[in-house]
Amino acid sequence: MTANSPAQAQQENAGPPKLEVSGITKLFPGVVANKDIDLDLHEGEILALLGENGAGKSTLMNIIYGLYQPTEGQILVDGSTVELHSPRDAIDLGIGMVHQHFQLVPVMSVVDNIMLGSESVDRGLLNREGVSSEIQELADRYNMPVDPNAVIEDLPVGVQQRVEILKALYRKADILILDEPTSVLTPQEIEGLFQVMELLRSQGKSIIFITHKLKEVLRIADRIAVLRRGEMVGEADPATVSQEDLAALMVGRKVTLEVEKEPASAGEVLLQIRDVMAFTDLGEPALRGVSLDVRAGEIVGVAGVQGNGQTELVEVVTGLRPATRGTVLINSVDMTNASPRRITEEGAICHVPEDRHMYGMVDAYSVADNLVLSSYYKRPFSSGLTMNEQAIAQHAEQLVAQFDVRTPSVRTSGASLSGGNQQKMVVAREFGRPIRLLIAAQPTRGIDVGSIEFIHSQIVDKRDEGVAVLLVSYELDEIMALSDRIAVMFHGQISAILPRSQATREKIGLLMAGVSAEDESTTG
Amino acid sequence: MATATSTTGIRRVLRALLIPLLALLSALLAGAVVMILSGDDPMAAYSGLFQGAFGDGKGWARTIRKTIPFVLTGLSVALAFKVSLFNIGASGQFVMGSVFAVAVGINFEGLPIFIHLPLALIAGIAGGMLWGAIPGILKVYTGAHEVIVTIMLNYVASLFGGWTVYAGGTQGQTPGPLWDRTAGAISETPDVLHSAQIPWLFGPPYRVHYGVFLALAAAILVWWLIFKTPLGFEMRTVGHNMRAARYAGIRVNFTIILTMALAGGLAGLAGGIETLGLNHKFAPEFGGAVGFDGITVALLGQTHPIGVLLAAFMFGALDGGAATMQFQSGVPADIIQIIQALVLAFVAAPLIIRMIFRLRQQTEQDAGSAVSTSWGGT
Numbered sequence: 001m002t003a004n005s006p007a008q009a010q011q012e013n014a015g016p017p018k019l020e021v022s023g024i025t026k027l028f029p030g031v032v033a034n035k036d037i038d039l040d041l042h043e044g045e046i047l048a049l050l051g052e053n054g055a056g057k058s059t060l061m062n063i064i065y066g067l068y069q070p071t072e073g074q075i076l077v078d079g080s081t082v083e084l085h086s087p088r089d090a091i092d093l094g095i096g097m098v099h100q101h102f103q104l105v106p107v108m109s110v111v112d113n114i115m116l117g118s119e120s121v122d123r124g125l126l127n128r129e130g131v132s133s134e135i136q137e138l139a140d141r142y143n144m145p146v147d148p149n150a151v152i153e154d155l156p157v158g159v160q161q162r163v164e165i166l167k168a169l170y171r172k173a174d175i176l177i178l179d180e181p182t183s184v185l186t187p188q189e190i191e192g193l194f195q196v197m198e199l200l201r202s203q204g205k206s207i208i209f210i211t212h213k214l215k216e217v218l219r220i221a222d223r224i225a226v227l228r229r230g231e232m233v234g235e236a237d238p239a240t241v242s243q244e245d246l247a248a249l250m251v252g253r254k255v256t257l258e259v260e261k262e263p264a265s266a267g268e269v270l271l272q273i274r275d276v277m278a279f280t281d282l283g284e285p286a287l288r289g290v291s292l293d294v295r296a297g298e299i300v301g302v303a304g305v306q307g308n309g310q311t312e313l314v315e316v317v318t319g320l321r322p323a324t325r326g327t328v329l330i331n332s333v334d335m336t337n338a339s340p341r342r343i344t345e346e347g348a349i350c351h352v353p354e355d356r357h358m359y360g361m362v363d364a365y366s367v368a369d370n371l372v373l374s375s376y377y378k379r380p381f382s383s384g385l386t387m388n389e390q391a392i393a394q395h396a397e398q399l400v401a402q403f404d405v406r407t408p409s410v411r412t413s414g415a416s417l418s419g420g421n422q423q424k425m426v427v428a429r430e431f432g433r434p435i436r437l438l439i440a441a442q443p444t445r446g447i448d449v450g451s452i453e454f455i456h457s458q459i460v461d462k463r464d465e466g467v468a469v470l471l472v473s474y475e476l477d478e479i480m481a482l483s484d485r486i487a488v489m490f491h492g493q494i495s496a497i498l499p500r501s502q503a504t505r506e507k508i509g510l511l512m513a514g515v516s517a518e519d520e521s522t523t524g
Numbered sequence: 525m526a527t528a529t530s531t532t533g534i535r536r537v538l539r540a541l542l543i544p545l546l547a548l549l550s551a552l553l554a555g556a557v558v559m560i561l562s563g564d565d566p567m568a569a570y571s572g573l574f575q576g577a578f579g580d581g582k583g584w585a586r587t588i589r590k591t592i593p594f595v596l597t598g599l600s601v602a603l604a605f606k607v608s609l610f611n612i613g614a615s616g617q618f619v620m621g622s623v624f625a626v627a628v629g630i631n632f633e634g635l636p637i638f639i640h641l642p643l644a645l646i647a648g649i650a651g652g653m654l655w656g657a658i659p660g661i662l663k664v665y666t667g668a669h670e671v672i673v674t675i676m677l678n679y680v681a682s683l684f685g686g687w688t689v690y691a692g693g694t695q696g697q698t699p700g701p702l703w704d705r706t707a708g709a710i711s712e713t714p715d716v717l718h719s720a721q722i723p724w725l726f727g728p729p730y731r732v733h734y735g736v737f738l739a740l741a742a743a744i745l746v747w748w749l750i751f752k753t754p755l756g757f758e759m760r761t762v763g764h765n766m767r768a769a770r771y772a773g774i775r776v777n778f779t780i781i782l783t784m785a786l787a788g789g790l791a792g793l794a795g796g797i798e799t800l801g802l803n804h805k806f807a808p809e810f811g812g813a814v815g816f817d818g819i820t821v822a823l824l825g826q827t828h829p830i831g832v833l834l835a836a837f838m839f840g841a842l843d844g845g846a847a848t849m850q851f852q853s854g855v856p857a858d859i860i861q862i863i864q865a866l867v868l869a870f871v872a873a874p875l876i877i878r879m880i881f882r883l884r885q886q887t888e889q890d891a892g893s894a895v896s897t898s899w900g901g902t
Contacts, residue, residue, distance in 0.1 A: 353771060373771075
């Protein structure tokens with residue numbers, strides 16, 4: 001995998017780097033997003049750009065792709081300075097970008113999507129056949145099979161990503177920027193992507209791979225550049241560096257990557273889900289008969305690719321979405337389709353929601369108000385007629401200190417905190433009261449390693465206090481690190497429940513992709 | 525520490541006042557341009573306007589008298605706005621409040637004033653609440669947008685009001701139930717009984733009644749409700765983030781209906797106060813233009829109860845001085861309506877104001893961080 005290092009060294013001597021970024025600074029009002037960044041990328045190289053959320057990775061890439069103009073500094077392609085005023089300029093220079101959120105039109109075919117914006121026209125008509133055969137050629141050459149006539153929305157996420165890469169290649173990109181490409185994929189799909197990336201590298205393409213996942217970086221990168229708070233803090237050689245070193249470089253201090261926990265001592269069943277069915281907002285079946293038990297003092301992790309019903313499962317349990325069939329028992333009381341408040345109060349449950357901006361907080365509210373979002377009506381925060389601002393502020397001061405929420409004051413608006421601190425604020429509110437059942441959906445989504453470490457240890461503490469924990473995460477690493485039992489969700493059903501000791505990444509990955517346990521045992 | 529917070533408090537108030545004041549200034553300047561184009565003298569006009577509004581006791585009385593309904597309809601729109609509801613129906617709610625209040629006010633002879641008057645006022649509030657609750661209920665249970673429904677209900681209320689005082693036709697059609705039989709062909713109600721009239725604070729020729737205190741009290745009450753009570757917390761949470769409100773266990777549907785009903789009640793109270801305090805009867809022409817102006821007042825007041833008080837006072841002064849302006853300078857009083865409409869345009873489009881006065885975007889920092897987080901993949 002590092003076989004091309006000599007070739008790379010040769011190129012460094014031979015000519016200028018494919019892409020060179022020199023002294024880039026980008027100021028947003030009040031924020032230094034990038035500060036004096038130097039970076040170079042050689043032909044046939046995979047450069048991993050590692051950093052926490054908010055470190056400035058995406059800003060830097062958007063500058064290279066022409067979406068932002070740098071405040072200072074310059075960009076060189078093939079040794080000559082270039083001005084990038086729009087993505088169009090970047091595309092003309094052979095720079096292609098695959099965004100984390102795909103830029104595809106779901107109802108259009110693969111061909112249409114790929115030629116969108118650079119349509120090939122033959123005597124006034126779209127030349128679909130010509131483009132289609134070109135796509136076929138590219139697909140064969142880079143081993144990315146895809147049906148040019150398929151409609152995007154019918155394709156699995158992994159294939160959609162392929163279409164995005166093909167789109168960039170169709171526009172003659174030599175430099176590919178992949179922004180968090182693995183976040184939507186199953187482990188097997190990730191491996192497939194890496195093989196494609198290796199093939200692209202062997203054919204002379206240069207790739208910038210943006211991620212915050214350390215394992216992936218070590219697996220695929222030729223070179224690693226680490227950004228922290230807008231500054232380039234170091235480069236590393238994947239052959240010699242360890243995950244712990246990378247994490248320390250990313251965060252700026254030593255972090256523990258492994259969650260330390262004792263074996264679980266599970267008690268009585270606190271959450272019992274039986275044959276639950278529910279629909280999505282669009283009226284499509286989301287849950288097709290889900291049954292699951294969570295016991296006191298254990299963490300049950302729900303693994304799965306996003307969009308397989310996990311969101312709806314959490315919403316049904318917490319009373320935010322009606323179950324059309326089945327029952328939810330909390331602490332042996334039937335809570336099927338009870339109101340969220342009754343579930344919170346009688347069930348003594350707390351819910352760290354999947355999307356903090358959508359559910360978990362009110363951006364415009366102060367930290368103090370956000371911290372009483374689910375208890376504002378109780379004493380001492382409210383005495384019937386009026387709210388007690390002093391009690392609310394005191395409560396906030398205490399939780400902010402206890403959960404290490406970094407905020408200038410409890411009067412600061414929730415929106416102005418960093419993502420990690422917003423999440424800590426939500427966790428502080430939910431964990432800061434007596435609970436028996438914890439529903440944590442994506443509890444560490446989009447937050448820094450330091451905060452992840454803290455929230456994980458809080459979850460384990462709750463478990464050790466005898467709280468039943470239902471953990472939903474799209475990050476398999478998180479599920480593996482925390483869970484005592486792992487349930488895999490696929491297509492609205494729990495396809496398997498495994499004790500942690502029997503769960504391997506490979507096994508879970510296959511289940512996430514819809515290969516059932518029996519299939520696996522017959523094939524393997 | 526204390527001084528630091530108080531100065532930031534003042535700065536916040538100043539910042540909140542900046543756009544409305546500049547909008548008002550821009551509207552007055554634009555009004556001046558219109559006058560110059562039509563060959564009038566804006567200086568004379570505005571001096572007449574000021575004279576008319578604040579020149580003497582009668583001027584002040586006019587201004588205050590006109591301010592009262594603006595306060596209440598402005599509060600009505602502002603309260604709904606806090607819950608992200610757009611109450612375009614203050615006009616219809618005003619009419620319903622008038623009709624209900626008058627219906628009580630012209631009946632029940634012999635009741636003492638301390639029973640009859642509150643009863644009539646409560647009837648006005650109830651009429652408005654009913655007219656506000658309907659769009660709320662329809663929104664919650666059918667998804668009908670409150671803007672459309674409130675606009676439609678304005679017509680219904682206006683026609684309903686007309687029907688109640690319908691004078692009957694030459695072919696002997698049935699007259700309306702509230703029609704004054706002694707009024708001949710005129711469509712109006714009899715005078716409200718003395719026991720249901722709001723007493724004068726300053727009698728004729730000033731004609732300022734005690735309703736001014738009701739309006740002030742309503743502003744304070746709305747402020748207290750929104751910012752100090754758990755119910756207000758629920759309303760604001762629903763307004764900011766409906767999903768977070770559901771997550772927090774707030775009864776979102778109930779809150780929406782209640783808010784629309786309360787907003788309607790405020791506009792209904794405006795109608796009740798106008799009929800019981802000033803007009804002493806209802807006729808179709810005492811309609812709800814003041815309800816539509818409530819939208820402008822609410823926006824000019826930044827949907828804050830205290831801001832609404834100030835904005836209503838501004839509008840009261842404009843209306844109060846209009847006649848004198850026309851008398852003194854010959855500029856038609858209609859120009860005031862143009863100015864009021866321009867105020868709405870400028871307040872509703874603050875970007876224009878920022879452009880004209882080259883103001884720094886106050887939320888620049890938020891905008892910048894929003895951009896960076898949206899690309900940060902959270």
